[in-house]
Amino acid sequence: MSETTAANAAFIRVFKQYGGIFLSLVALCVIFSFMNGRFMSVANFLNVLQQVAVIAIAAFGMTWVILLGEIDLSIGSIIAVAGMVAAQCFAVGLGFAPTFVITLLSGAMLGLANGVLTAKFRLPSFIVTVATMGIYRGLVSLPTNGAPAMITEPTWTAIGTQSFIGVPIVIWFVAVLFLFNHILLSKTRFGRRAYLTGGNREAALYSGIKVDRLKIAIFMISGVMAAISGVLLSSRLFSAQTNAGMSYELDAIAAAVLGGTSLAGGVGTMIGTMIGALIIGVLNNGMNMMSVPYFYQLIVKGAVILVAVWLDVRSKQAKQ
């Protein structure tokens, strides 16, 4: 008896937290399936997940950063840098494993630069990452003078094109990284400290949390997540493009904010961000299936974000 009430209470809590956006997601799915019979199918669902993978993984990293009350606008550029680093590694004859590691390390280093400039030089992260967004984007073109670089390494391209136990490898990436970030955020000391620091930096400092180090680590996570997004994108495109990932930071921010991450810091979950990314994916996919012109898609996406965030703000004000 008491177990059922406990389960009920837990259900109510989860529903209160995610009910709004989850219902939005369901509503979108219902609308799109009425408009197009092919929408509601396992094949299309996997399709949506595959399309959303690059954004979702970048959005996991973005969630950490926003949770801390900061922002990382450079992730779109890091996605492109990662692809180019991989292409160059293969060009000099490195194999899959070392290339993969070096690509992720490049993301970590670019994130480290963002973190050090923000934490140690005390510059606002908005300004830092606007600057590094440009710098990193410029770096992509250095090796090839702006030309795309082909990637033909079979294992690399398999990531974006092959399946494992009937599920595209890309989706395995999303699943594993979702679990990793979700557990790190909700079950460990590191995650708790991120929440506390995002909620009140001063109080965290007075409580003995090494706030600067934490901030740098989180920018590095954001860089690595963006680099993994870059791996998926380059493997799907069979190449590194200098304009890859352009403006993906905005979709990643939108996914995190739709999922309930507060731009003021201290509030947010990976589950929310995953649902937020799915909403963006479903919108893109559904409108593509209905052949809505691209410019209308932009308008609809913008409007959906405004409405979702407005509903969220309103429900939080009502609570207070």
Place this chain on the structure above:
Amino acid sequence: MDTSGNAAILEIKDVTKYFGTVAALKSMQLSVMPGRVHTILGENGAGKSTLMKILAGVYQPTSGSILMDGKPYAPANPQDAARAGLTIVFQELSLCNNMTVAENILATREPSTIGFINDKALTRKAASIVADLKLPVAVTEKVGDLSIAQRQLVEIAKGLSVDAKVVILDEPTSSLSDNEAEILFEIISQLKARGVAVIYISHRMEEIMRLSDDITVVRDGSYITTRDKNETTIDELIALMVGRDMDAIYPARDVPAPAMSAKPVLGVDGLSRDGEFENITFDVRPGEILGFFGLIGSGRSEVMNALFGMKRTSSGSISIDGKQVTISSPVDAIDRGIGFVTENRKEEGLVLSHNVEANISMVALKDYSGAFGFLKRRRERLAAEAEVKRLAIKTGSLQTIVGSLSGGNQQKIVLAKWLLTRPKILILDEPTRGVDVGAKFEIYKIIRQLAAEGTAILLVSSELPEIISMSDRVVVMSEGRATATASGDQMKPEKIMSFATGFVS
């Protein structure tokens, strides 16, 4: 009270102000004459600022009446007050740092034609105001480039640039050096000569005796008396200011204070930080409650922040258990067994948007996590539950958001998060500020219990009765220096207040 023929310009009758159920002012009286300096004297929290905010139109009185120039005066906002001829110069600086002195002085009253500001006229007008007041600043300088003292003078110039009948100066000298204070005193005598009434608030007794014509003493939100400067003494004023009985609100010690021969757990020797405090020396034994008293700006909190590694020191040494230590960050301080309940619990103590449990386990989180930093949620919950019970924290559940709790319960949560670390030395900076009487008593009991268990306590407070009743000894600070360490017979309000005001009788 002075009633030498001319009528009062400002007359306050029976003004009472309630915040919720708490009376901040009880039937306050004040009668201010034109051309005279009227000082309001009282401890921190006696009701001075509430009274000034009512006069400035920031608050409205719950009952009572105010007459200005014989007409009813009930400003709904600061603009009303200014229109009626009342100017207030606040202690906190309210200038725009990235604008020039001239732009600040004439803010919202810039000389302009159809909305375009006439820069030359602006500079000229501001320059003449500054010259009249003989201020040592150039009007074209950015306020951000000025010293704090110069900014305070600009603030005063801004206040005096409108023709006022009543001018309120709230602790104007707290950030001024002697030279700059002289400039201010000169300005005040000019104002008096023009027939302006000046309401003056300060804690510096000598300055008060020099400037004032009339002195009104307030205590606990009530009017005590008004004296002519020539008919009173500093000693009498201090006695009037602090004279209250300290009855049962302070629990007595049930374990005797440690002997002075016991080995100190914390020793501080000659600690200094440029511009904030100088040559601070004290020690504290396990189980001892060492009070720190001083008026606002005396440097107490700065010393505590330095001890906790939040501020660097320029000289001096700190030793714990007889060994000299370097504390350069809160992490160092916590590792060495120091806890710090800061003065501003909302800013530095709590994460208001998070729940009770996460706030309580915040500092001791390492004890509630295992391999790879995985949290031991069950142990964490049990520990938080135990603290909630021990400190009688009134909260719906451990999941309740801390921001929704009362001030007293919030303060207990800050205490709880430090108690979980079992500190050897606990710094309490204004632990009962903004806390209701019931919770105050409970916090005092907790402090007593901690001391009985052997925790060394540094109790910082600007409430004199609290300091005297709770502490075993009191370090008195004034303007960045420790002026005395009171113990035994010296633990009297008059004595400590005179050390704190820098006036030793």
